[in-house]
Every structure is written in structure tokens, then in C-alpha cells.
Amino acid sequence: MQLPPMPPRRGEDDSHLIPLINIVFLLLIFFMLAGALTRPDPFAVEPPASARAGESPGEALQILLNREGRLALDGQPLEMQALKTRLARAVEAAAEEGEGVTVHLRADRRVSSARLLDLTRQMQETGVERIFLLTLKARGETP
Amino acid sequence: MEIEAPPPRRRALIGLTPLIDVVFILLVFFMLASSFLDWRLLPLHATSGTALAAAEQAPLRVHVAADGGIRLQDRAVEPGGLARALGARLAEAPGRAVVVQPEGDLPLQRLVAVLDQVRAAGASQVTLAGE
Numbered sequence: 196m197q198l199p200p201m202p203p204r205r206g207e208d209d210s211h212l213i214p215l216i217n218i219v220f221l222l223l224i225f226f227m228l229a230g231a232l233t234r235p236d237p238f239a240v241e242p243p244a245s246a247r248a249g250e251s252p253g254e255a256l257q258i259l260l261n262r263e264g265r266l267a268l269d270g271q272p273l274e275m276q277a278l279k280t281r282l283a284r285a286v287e288a289a290a291e292e293g294e295g296v297t298v299h300l301r302a303d304r305r306v307s308s309a310r311l312l313d314l315t316r317q318m319q320e321t322g323v324e325r326i327f328l329l330t331l332k333a334r335g336e337t338p
Numbered sequence: 339m340e341i342e343a344p345p346p347r348r349r350a351l352i353g354l355t356p357l358i359d360v361v362f363i364l365l366v367f368f369m370l371a372s373s374f375l376d377w378r379l380l381p382l383h384a385t386s387g388t389a390l391a392a393a394e395q396a397p398l399r400v401h402v403a404a405d406g407g408i409r410l411q412d413r414a415v416e417p418g419g420l421a422r423a424l425g426a427r428l429a430e431a432p433g434r435a436v437v438v439q440p441e442g443d444l445p446l447q448r449l450v451a452v453l454d455q456v457r458a459a460g461a462s463q464v465t466l467a468g469e
Contacts, residue, residue, distance in 0.1 A: 212355075212358060213354075215358070216354065216357070216361065219358065219361050219362060219365055223361060223364055223365045223368060226365065226368035226369050226372055227368050227372075230368060230369075230371075230372020230373060230374055231374075232371055233371075233372075233373050242377075243446050243447040243450040244450070245378050245380060245450050245453075245454055246451075246454045246458075247378075247380075247454045247457045247458060249378040249379035250379055299379070300382065302446055303446065304445065304446050304447040304450075305445050305446065305447070306446045307442060307444065307445065308402075308440035308441065308442060308443075308445075308466075309440075309442030309468065311446055311449070311466075312384050312440070312466055312467075315384040315466065316384045319383075319384060326381070327380060327381055327382065328379070328380040328382050329377050329378070329379065330377070330450055331375060331376060331377065331378065332378055
């Protein structure tokens with residue numbers, strides 16, 4: 196009986212893979228540290244570009260306003276009334292700790308100014324202390 | 339018959355291949371889940387017309403038409419010249435409030451461009467007001 200020839204032995208161990216692992220580890224650490232994990236948005240929002248630099252965003256309630264005027268608070272779509280009650284509750288909770296509520300508003304670049312003003316005013320009525328519009332750093336010129 | 343015993347193999351304590359698999363999966367996860375967007379903050383403050391009239395020093399009014407035309411204190415300003423014109427006014431009275439009045443149909447991107455210029459002029463108090 197003739198056995199088929201033995202397959203050629205692989206290298207003694209996996210030591211030739213170590214440079215690959217090094218690179219992959221470095222990439223992994225880079226993406227872990229440099230990228231910010233964000234929850235996916237319930238709908239698409241194209242932020243406006245701004246040339247003037249503001250301070251970098253910290254922790255705040257995040258409100259989305261898309262082109263059709265749909266709203267979302269912290270990744271959860273809701274209506275204007277529900278948003279106001281949620282904000283009022285947040286303001287109450289923050290007031291007990293002697294703090295104000297900060298809101299980061301991510302509005303679509305094509306949304307009308309009237310809609311933005313209306314939303315800003317309604318948020319101020321609920322007692323939100325600071326409202327910031329989130330923009331992206333402009334690349335070159337603004338259209 | 340004599341069977342030769344195979345030479346003792348040096349075995350790695352942990353196989354490297356599963357480790358690489360896991361690290362690759364982590365890498366792909368972080369590549370897809372992380373975002374590298376450079377967010378900036380633009381403070382928003384809105385007032386109504388009645389609150390404006392109550393201020394002791396009349397604020398500088400910047401009116402922005404829906405087509406992007408800018409008027410500073412009812413005088414037309416060319417689109418790129420707002421920062422300079424407003425800067426000159428603010429140099430006379432530093433700390434004077436500036437009110438930006440966008441027309442309702444103005445897209446947000448254009449409003450942000452105007453707000454950029456107002457901030458570039460050095461205005462410290464910027465509010466938005468409806469018409």
C-alpha cells in the first residue's frame with residue numbers, strides 16, 4: 196500500500212505572523228483611541244459647515260432635526276410635544292443638582308431658518324440653558 | 339519492525355490564529371463604528387421682537403433675505419463684507435448686541451455662514467430673532 200505523500204509541514208510555529216499581528220494591534224488601538232463611538236442616527240442629517248472654530252463638544256443632550264422637520268432626542272425619534280416634556284423633565288432633574296441643561300442641536304443644512312428659530316425658542320421656553328448648533332469644520336469654501 | 343517516534347514538537351502555548359481572528363474582528367468593528375467627524379459648536383440664542391425693544395442700547399440688526407442678501411441696519415452689505423462692516427460698527431461700541439434676523443425660507447447653511455461672519459467681526463452677544 197502506498198500512502199499519499201505527506202503535505203509539506205508548515206513552519207515550526209506561527210512566528211511569521213507576529214509582524215502582521217503587531218500592525219493589526221496598532222491599527223486596532225488607533226481606531227479605539229482616535230475614533231469616537233457613536234450610536235447610529237435614526238435618520239440622515241447633513242450638518243452645515245462652519246468656518247469659525249468653536250470649542251469641542253462635551254456631554255449634552257443631542258437633538259436631531261432633519262430636512263423634513265423630524266425630531267429625535269438621543270437617537271430616539273419623537274414628536275415636538277414629547278420632546279418638550281422630555282426636556283422639561285431633564286431641566287427639572289438638572290435643577291435639583293443646581294446645574295443647567297445643555298443641548299447640542301444637529302440640524303440639517305437645508306432646514307429652514309424659521310424651523311430652527313421655532314425649535315430654539317421652544318427649547319428655551321422649557322428652560323434649557325445652553326443650546327449649541329453642531330457644525331462641521333468647513334473644507335475650503337462654504338457653498 | 340521499529341517505528342521511529344516523531345520528534346517532539348515545540349507547541350506554542352496559545353495558537354496565534356484564533357487571536358488574529360479576534361483582533362481582526364475587533365479592528366473591523368472599531369473601523370465601522372467609530373466616527374472621525376470634527377464637530378464644532380455654534381451657540382444659539384433666540385429672542386422675540388418684544389424683548390429686543392426693551393434693551394437699553396439698540397442692538398445692531400443684521401437682516402438676511404431668503405436669497406442670501408444681507409442688510410446691516412437697513413443698509414445693503416455685499417455678501418463677503420459683513421464682517422468688515424460689522425467690525426467697524428462694533429469698534430465704535432464694543433459689546434453691543436447683534437441681532438440676526440433671517441427670513442423664514444433661508445436655508446440653515448446660509449444662516450451659519452452669516453453667523454460665522456458675525457462672530458468673525460468680534461460680536462460677543464449674538465441673538466437670533468424672527469421677523
